[in-house]
Amino acid sequence: MQPLTAERRYPMQVGPMQAMLQTGPQGGRGPARRDPAPTRAAYRMQRLWLTPAFRILLRFGLPVALVLLLVGGWQGSETRRAALIAWAGGLRDTFVNRPEFRVSVLQVTGASPALDAAIRGRLAIRLPISSFDLDIPAAREQVQMLDAVASAEVTVAAGGVLSVAIRERQPAMIWRRGAELDLLDPTGRRVAKVLARSDRPDLPVIAGEGADLAATEALAIVAAAKPVLSRIRGLVRVGERRWDLVLDRDQRVLLPAREPVRALERLLALDKAEDLLNRNILTVDLRNQLRPTLRLAPNALREMRRARGLATVESAP
16 A cells, blocks of 8 residues: 655755754754855955955956065165166167168258258268167258258158158249348248349349248239339339339339239330330339329430420529
8 A cells, every 4th residue: 555645855954943853962863054154254255356446456456566566676786777777778779770770871852952961961960870869850850940941851761761852942032131132932931042143143133121021922023024024123122011113224113002913014004005114214103003103314304395395594504
């Protein structure tokens, strides 16, 4: 016959009191079971380990602090410090002075012979030299400080060549300042000094205070005066606000401060129709565009009066 109660497949869990009652005071049934709950210290340690800052400090901060402590202790000796510095300096010199880093040639492109010599004198680089010892930005600034240099590119090319590519300013006029003559580019920037006007007869001459600041306008006036270009002696800046066009035979055209090119074009149109500038005239005043004024030479005025029957007899001395 089968028993009326089924056999337990899993053991029944009992509490501590029940276990003590079952085992008895003498522990007849065996040792007491271990409590699985962690201790208070273990619980706090687990909670602390879950903190990200603590994990980072323990994994990285502690090794770094240990290494720094060891290095600091080793560096406490002055002899060891000097030996380390000497070793590092020798290692750097060995690397820097390798042949592939050596610069032996200075090449200047885009510059005239005079500017080439000026650039080499300004840089004053003693070759050969390591590329690590070159200050490329400082060298470019030194080159661009020259008046004749519009822009410069300084690079270290293959083969140990220090390449200096120059865009040179092109002179467009001569600025006379007393006894000095300076070459200016189309924007009025100084290019170089010239010793005599005959050195650059192909360039127009400007004079007067502030003439360099209105160089663009001066070039426009010269371009508009192309029909009488061979007669132009120069432009004079008056009052830092307007120009006088000086021609040969001591003729002078007084241009207005506003729209001087248009005023000159009207005068040249009148000259083409009436041959005005070839007459015995000293000054053509165009400052008042509504009423141009002519100033005749003294002999021309006497002849005009004689032609009109207005000549007077000069008294004897």
